[in-house]
Amino acid sequence: MPHILADSLTIEFPLYHMAARSLKKRILSRSPLRLREDESHRVVVSALRDLNFRIDRGERVALVGHNGAGKTTLLRTLAGVYEPVGGRLEVAGLIGSLIDPSAGMDQESTGRENIVLRGLYRGLSEAESEAMAEEVGAFSGLGEFLDVPVRTYSAGMQVRLSFAMATMIEPEVLLMDEWFLAGDAAFMEKAREKLARLVGSADILVLATHDMAVVREWCTRAIRLEAGRVVADGPVEEVLEEA
């Protein structure tokens, strides 16, 4: 049964360029909230601190909070990009991730080649993957750019391609950063219907956003992060009211 379980989940990032003694001293002397020196004498950022929550089938969860609160770090951790340094995380279910537009894409390959590769990786035959590339490519609206290396794409073009590629599967656990709701208007009009279908067929949605209208439209529960900690968790209206 698809679910997510975080038990004292902790994520830290070492800041290697802070190795210089004087700089380290200066930073740590300000009694920072999220920077500390670890056992190996490195300065580390506490990105997520001791998170405890469980998300079950049918829940659509918004991650809200100010810049740097830890929303994207949590999404990436759920997607398996970062390993917890403490605690435990369990994510059961097929994950679909709309977090970083260029993640999982080979920059030197064309858009079409990337779609074919994803198809093959998902176990489709070559012919099926090629057919998928036609369909997904058409939806992306990239036109002739579908056959150009992805590294030359604009940010918006990358979003279009990764969005179109995400619709290739029906994930059980859909992880999404608000980036993906911010494509250009013409594309988003077309994408909205697909997105609604993707969200509707997913068992769990976790969406990080600053847009409270989006939270109210898409989500049933909200988790508010502040400086890497969970400060509120509950029904959307309750959590938004508390802010």
Ligand SMILES: Nc1ncnc2c1ncn2[C@@H]1O[C@H](COP(=O)(O)OP(=O)(O)OP(=O)(O)O)[C@@H](O)[C@H]1O
């Ligand atoms: N790769 C990294 N290396 C070092 N520190 C990082 C890294 N990624 C994130 N951080 C730090 O972790 C904290 C949480 O960042 P995160 O990007 O998760 O916040 P956010 O809530 O998504 O913010 P925003 O709303 O601005 O996107 C910040 O203090 C940030 O500086």
